[in-house]
Amino acid sequence: MTAARPHRRQVLKATAIAAGAAALPLTLGTAAHAATAPQFLHGVASGDPLPDGVLLWTRVTPIPEAVPGSAVGPDTEVRWELAADKAFTRVAASGTVTATSAVDHTVKVDVRGLTPGTAYWYRFTAGGTVSPVGRTHTTPAADTALDRLRFGVASCANWEAGYFSAYRHLAARGDIDAFLFLGDYIYEYKTGEFCARGTVVRPHAPAHEILTLADYRTRHGRYKTDEDLQALHAQVPTIAIWDDHEFANDAWSGGAENHTPGAEGNWADRVAAAKQAYFEWMPVRPSIAGTTYRRLRYGKLADLHLMDQRSFRSQQVKVGNGEIDSPDRTITGRAQMDWLKSGLSASDTTWRLIGNEVMISPVAFFSLPDYILRPLAKLLGLPGEGLAVNTDQWDGYTHDRRELLGHLKSNGIDNTVFLTGDIHSAWASDVPYEAATYPLSGSAATEFVVTSVTSDNIDDALKVLPQTVSLAAVAAIKAANRHIKWVDLDSHGYGVLEVTPEQTQMDYYILSDRTRKDATTKWTRSYRTLSGSQQVERVYSPVK
Structure with missing residues (x-):
């Protein structure tokens, strides 16, 4: 790479590894090679x-x-x-x-x-x-009155950072209707650039950063050899959207933080290759303009609106340049925003679920110790100075957020729940109309964010025990953001979302050790939204 290459967001520096086996094509095994x-x-x-x-x-x-x-x-x-x-x-x-x-x-x-x-x-x-x-x-007929709907929910599965035990545990449940994946199904990095606290648990194929159609196909192929992933896919239907790492880190419509024009080719060509491989290798039905935004329905209980917040978004900007609030900047694009608003208005189901790549709830960061702030800023995509907004999330596209939340308010649309991945941490929060005056200004919706399956979290960045140093960050986040009810910055795992006419509940599960193939799982927390409330509240047991 050339010296002009911009700095790339990563939790850990690239780990040096020996060239060789990781650069070989996907190994099929002796029996497969011998087969005719x-x-x-x-x-x-x-x-x-x-x-x-x-x-x-x-x-x-x-x-x-x-x-x-x-x-x-x-x-x-x-x-x-x-x-x-x-x-x-x-x-x-x-x-x-x-x-x-x-x-x-x-x-x-x-x-x-x-x-x-x-x-x-x-x-x-x-x-x-x-x-x-x-x-x-198959899903129920549109006029069916459902008593219950249950999803397994996950995001951010980095092959090099561990095993996909989360998928094995979801497959073994036998009670979920579908697997909802919220983005970062694959990662584009070269071997060692983003792994498990600097350790490659199992190497990528190909070993280099993926750029071409052959590269993206090979990386998808490597992922699909995972036994736990295969077990889950074979057990229930998958509903998936992409995020940035299906392309490159912090992707936007015209480029990405992890893409250098010239040195790595044309961005449009890379995106076309990534999308082609994605639709070849994923059980996803291409929708409008070859993107992943589309809508599914589960009887009279819930509509599921699936978003694409990478293909049409404006480039991320830095805090302080005066452009974050500009109406000329967008995270959805005009056509997708109109599609979402009309779908929410037309919905006649009890619940409106939104599969959402990046967090919509505002997050402000104030006084944090520097040794916590800097790795947290890297994890959440903040500038190194730790300014009070993540411009890769909806916080960087406030005009679009105000338009969407204003649409919910002006049309009396309730029971809207955002389901989000991306930031390698678990959150439960209300989505306020105005964060500064919450709770007086009220809540437009609620949001459940699931943590990563394997990708590094804040404790991994600091190389400390979970739930130690990060607790100071959690306390500061909650103090500065009254609408945020719970944060877990350290755990790896998945969620189980149950939807009934009365409530929507997210159960959070964590893995014992992402680097072990036999990792166990345990329930850690649950939060729910009661119908008509637009607020989250803690529940002290998971759904049965």
């Missing part, structure tokens, strides 16, 4: 369930050399079957599709004509080889 028949080495998945349909996904390896990103391998006919029973005696739909190198031998089938609110099983066959069997579920 096609193989299903990356699992199966389903996604974006509808009342009458669901998207099915897999990837076939027709010959050992056809590793992800290789652009080699013959066209391969793949048969798919979807049945109402696990034994496949009642096949509801079936067909064939040709997997080609043009789509990295991935397979996506958008099955329609199914029965609402019904469980199905599916599988793929190629050259006599049968894939693992997956289970999926």
Whole structure:
């Protein structure tokens, strides 16, 4: 990289590693290399369930050399079957599709004509080889009165920083309707640049920072070899949105903090490659203009509005330059903001859930000790001086936030809950109309932020025990932000969100050790929003 390369936000400095094995293509294993028949080495998945349909996904390896990103391998006919029973005696739909190198031998089938609110099983066959069997579920009919809806919720899964035990524990529950992933499914960094307290738990493929279509395909392929990830995808349908690391750190419509024009090529070309690989490798139905913003419905209980806050946003600005409040700057883009507002206005469900990449609740930082402030600023994307706003979040796009919250207020839209990832920490907060005068000014909505699956948190940056030094930061955050009811800056884990007509509750679970494949999990906290309240309150037990 050239000396002109801008500083990159990272919690830890890059760790030097030996070149070699990490730079090799994705290892398929001795048995796979010896096989002559096609193989299903990356699992199966389903996604974006509808009342009458669901998207099915897999990837076939027709010959050992056809590793992800290789652009080699013959066209391969793949048969798919979807049945109402696990034994496949009642096949509801079936067909064939040709997997080609043009789509990295991935397979996506958008099955329609199914029965609402019904469980199905599916599988793929190629050259006599049968894939693992997956289970999926259509959503209820639009007029169905649901008693309960339950999501597993996660974000920020860095391969090099640990194992995906969170996915294993979610898969084992057997009680979630879908897996909601809120961004940073993959990370773009080179090996050692962002890992676990400076230690690479398991190396990326490719070893270098990903830039090209082959790079992004290879990185997605590496992720899909994780057994726990495969188990969760095979158990329930996935509903996913992207954030910045599916492209590059702090991405915006015209570039990214982790992209140097010239040295790393054209930004538009990199984005096109990243999006193509994403839609090839993820069980996501491309929506408006090839983005991930779209809407799903669960009967009369909830609408789920899924956002894309990277493709259309203005470049992040520094605090103090006078542009943060400018109406010319946007995090959503005009078309997406209008789409969201009209969808919220038209909603006739009890709850309006918003899958939201970056935190919408305002966060002010005042007097923190420097040794805490600086790593916290890096983690949250603040300037090194620790100024009082994270300009990568909605705090950097205050005009859009005022417009959206004003729309909720002027149209009497209640029961809006933002579900957020991104910042490697867990939060429960009200979303105030005016933070400075809260609680007198009232709350427009509530927000539940889930922590990272593996990506470094504040204790990792400081290399201290969890819930020690960071407690001072938590106390300062809560003192300066009365709408924020709880913060955990240290833990790794996931959430389980239950929605009923009476309330929406997020249960937070933490992992014992992200660097251990056999990590255990335990419940730590729960918060809920009662219908009509627009406020979060603590609950002292998880949902059963």
